[in-house]
Amino acid sequence: MNGRESTDRELREAEARLREAEDTLRAIRTGEVDAVVVGGSEGNRVYSLTGADHPYRVFVEQMTDGAAVLDRSGRITYANRRLSAMAGVASQRLVGTLATELVAEGEGEGLRSLIARASEGFGYGEFTLGAGRSDQLPVYVALTALSREEGFGIAMVVTDLSEVKMAERSLRTSEERFRSIFFNSPDLILTCTAGGGITLASRPAFGCAAGELVGRMLPEVVCSEYAVDLRSRLRRVAELGAAEEIDVRAPDDRWWELRILPFGGETEQGVLVIASDVTEKRRSAAALRESEDKYRSLFRAMNEGFALHRMIRDTHGRAVDFEYLEVSPSFERVTGLPPSAVEGRLASELFGAEQIPFLATYARVEETGLPEITTGFFSPLSRFYRISAFSPRKGLVAGVIADVSGERAAEERIREQARLLDLASDAIIVRDMRSRIRYWNASAERKYGWTASEAIGQDANDLLYPSEHRGEPAAAIEALLQSGEWSGELHHVSRSGARLVVESRMTLIRDEEGTPRSILSVNTDVTEKRTYEEQLLRAQRLEGLGALAGGIAHDLNNVLTPILAGVEILRSGERDETTQTLVDFIRSSAERGAAIVQQVLNFARGAKGERIDLQLRHVVKEIEMIVRETFPKSVELQVSLPSSLWLVRGDPTGLQQVLMNIVINARDAMPDGGRLTLRGENIDFGGAFAREHPGTRPVPYVKLTIEDTGTGIPAGVRDKIFDPFFTTKPPDKGSGLGLSISQSIVKGHGGFIEVASVEGKGSRFSIFLPASEESPWADRDHGGEGEPDARGKGELILLVDDEPAIREVTRRILASSGYRVIACASGSEALEVYGRERDSVAVSIVDMVMPIMDGAATIRAIRALNPAARIISASGLMTEGAEELAQLRVDAFLLKPYTSSALIQMLLDVVDRREGSTLER
Amino acid sequence: MAAQHAQRAPGPPPRASRWAFRLYVAGQSPRSSAAVRNLTALCEQHLSGRYSIQVIDLLKEPELATKDQIVAVPTLVRRLPPPLRRIIGDLSDTEKVLVGLEIQGGEKGENR
Secondary structure: OHHHHHHHHHHHHHHHHHHHHHHHHHHHHHOOOOEEEEOOOOOOEEEEOOOOOHHHHHHHHHOOOEEEEEOOOOEEEEEOHHHHHHHOOOHHHHOOOEHHHOEOOOOHHHHHHHHHHHOOOEEEEEEEEOOOOOOOEEEEEEEEEOOOOOOOOEEEEEEEOHHHHHHHHHHHHHHHHHHHHHHHOOOEEEEEEOOOEEEEEOOOEOOEOHHHHOOOEHHHHHOOOOHHHHHHHHHHHHHHOOOEEEEEEOOOOOEEEEEEEEEEOOOOEEEEEEEEEOHHHHHHHHHHHHHHHHHHHHHHHOOOEEEEEEEEEOOOOOEEEEEEEEEOOHHHHHHOOOHHHHOOOEHHHHHOHHHOOOHHHHHHHHHHOOOEEEEEEEOOOOEEEEEEEEOOOOOEEEEEEEEOHHHHHHHHHHHHHHHHHHHOOOEEEEEEOOOEEEEEOHHHHHHHOOOHHHHOOOEHHHHHOOOOOOOOOHHHHHHHHHHOEEEEEEEEEOOOOOEEEEEEEEEEEEOOOOOEEEEEEEEEEOHHHHHHHHHHHHHHHHHHHHHHHHHHHHHHHHHHHHHHHHHHHHHHOOOOHHHHHHHHHHHHHHHHHHHHHHHHHHHHHOOOOOOEEEOHHHHHHHHHHHHHHHOOOOEEEEEEOOOOOOOEEEOHHHHHHHHHHHHHHHHHHOOOOEEEEEEEEEEEOOHHHHHHOOOOOOOEEEEEEEEEOOOOOOHHHHHHOOOOOOOOOOOOOOOOOHHHHHHHHHHHOOOEEEEEEEOOOEEEEEEEEEEOOOOOOOOOOOOOOOOOOOOOOOOEEEEEOOOHHHHHHHHHHHHHOOOEEEEEOOHHHHHHHHHHHOOOEEEEEEEOOOOOOOHHHHHHHHHHHOOOOEEEEEEOOOOOOHHHHHHHOOOEEEEOOOOHHHHHHHHHHHHHHHHOOOOOO | OHHHHHHHOOOOOOOOOOEEEEEEEOOOOHHHHHHHHHHHHHHHHHHOOOEEEEEEEOOOOHHHHOOOOOOEEOEEEEEEOOOOEEEEOOOOOHHHHHHHHOOOHHHHHHHO
């Protein structure tokens, strides 16, 4: 190694000397120096070049190289001492010899041709000095033609190469190696002078062939734009020896990365430039940077928070925690946690090991690599978050975090409102302007029978309306579009085909621009309400009629009472048979008239007749008897009454009349005969029936059915048959009150009537009467009326009635029955009498309905005179002032019209009570 | 390899505090005068205040040529900073002189 190093050093020194000599020669030639120093035995002498050639000669003699001047034939005309030493020939002998004779055998010809070439310019080559000698010397021969003034000769400089020859060879090998690397490099490799002059180029570049590049200035070739910068960099690298890099754009718009390295020996510092075309690299880098910039700004500006986590798993691979690697600035906006407080921390540190947000989701995403979106409530921060999680690579998981608490609250609110809408009893429907249903609440589902999913998207006009008249009334639509609102009654149809009457309130909903968008309708089902209203209307109508009938009945009673009373008197007298028959006829007619009036009154007031527990079989038996005796034989009667029939509490006369009315109708419906069926059965309705049939109670009922095979009731009149004065019969055959009175009586018993009829087939009337609370099996007969045979004992009776006929007849009845009577026409008159006869009057009979001072006032006045007075009130109206009567504490109530026996019986009762405690009653 | 070698080669300290030159001239010959002129200007510009120049006229003292083995005149020898450097000629190619003397381009800006 040492040998190698010393050889290297020597080589370098030799090269340096050579270069110095060349430099010196060149300097002399180019005139850069104008003087030389020549050392001699007498000391140094300085020769100015401005003189003759002497200084050259002096200089040449001083050279360490051999030097000679040849003539054109190659003959030496001058040789310096060094050359003679090198050639081993005395200098005197050298002059005149051919230069070719100095070189080794076989090299003469080469030198000769070199000399020939050099005579035109210059030439150089390597030769071996010392022909025929053992110590041959390798030399470098440089030949230069001399000018005319210099005598057309050739200057020859011979340099001893013996020292460098060996080293040079190895140098060449390594140089070859480097050269191959140099020229095969994909990069452009240039060597330049420190000033930028290109001395070597490895390959074509910048639009120039490699050879064309040499000699040009790199800064100009590459780019004028960077020329100044590049030039100073090249120089700096050459001077300082520190490599530099610069990117430059060439004129062809390609980018080059130039790595500038110091290069060169001790005397001349150059640079080595390795240039790579980085256009593509830069382009993709720029694109990358641009997109990165874009994402970075997005990252900063995004509303959602962003967090990158590193998943932490335990030894079993279970995800237990994660670390926040990086969070976006917006993370703070979303969570309230600044990045500085989060980054680098573990979720368990921040929220506690039990409260790691969305750990399961993050762990799954990190494991599968599949992104997920999840929404959840995170209790440590009391917020709802929507997390879009994805895993950029194994081990990492990122989340884009949006605070959806507000959305959640709004959703909750909407859901709540929807629930409220579903709770509403009204059907709420939203449809668009093309009538397509858009919303359908739970109540609409119930009312119409269509579920929301079935209804939404349907045409409301098809769905809600019966097929015969589709769609909303035109007036409704018009009003909606004009005023934005409409309300009214609509007739809808449900899924099952049931008609629905709805009270509909429609509102037009417009969008922000005022364009109609949809129609909101709130529909209240008033089907039942309408039914009730109709019933109520009918009831009111009946009540009005009842009041009217009541008034008439009262008057009729006043007409009938004297007739009945008079007949009693006439009967008691001795008469011939004809008269007696006539009197009986008058009596029965008057009684029938009174009974009819009583019925009218019963109907009008819903009056309760005498109520007893009775077995309907007895009532039906009487009817059965009448039917069998009076109905045509073509009417076949079937009666089915089980003995187990429960008792009902009722008025036998009223119920008999009900049955009679219906049976007569049945007969009239079967002019050509048919079958009449009377059937009784026990019915125990559940609560449901009672709820569906207003007015009924959840109690056991006894049902009586009267069925005929007659003409039936036409559908059009079926709902009018119970109306008073409605009749299908000729005027002289029916009053139109029969069924109306029947229904009134049944209702008065707490029952009801159902009618079923098929035209041409017959009708069925079912009468439902509540079963009595008494033992259902008891069969109690209702007693007949007792005959009055008792008489008064001369007691004084005060009779008060404004009606002269009644007053007179009653007075006579009482008188003929053993009573003394004072009859008064008014309350004031009665008081005057009572004041006088207070102690004598046993009982006062007071008509309730009198002008000026009515019965009640009169009774009060009498009681004022004598609190213990016995008083019977009399009236044609049973319920009139019932409470008042109770307050008045009358001893008995006499219903007009009354028979004489009923009057006497009552008087006997009241007088008999004289012994009892009257005050307590 | 060559570049690395060059990088390791000992150069003058980048900011040598002192520069010493010896300029060999031959009287008032044109090149000698030019050399003195060029060197002075160059030093003033790049090494102001940190240089010294010794001008040796070999016409008057030829024996001094031996010391630096001067064969041609003018020749500039840089004595400091080491190593010795010599430049032959009248120093009119400033670029070449700066490089040859290893005066850094940046030395100029040192006056700030």
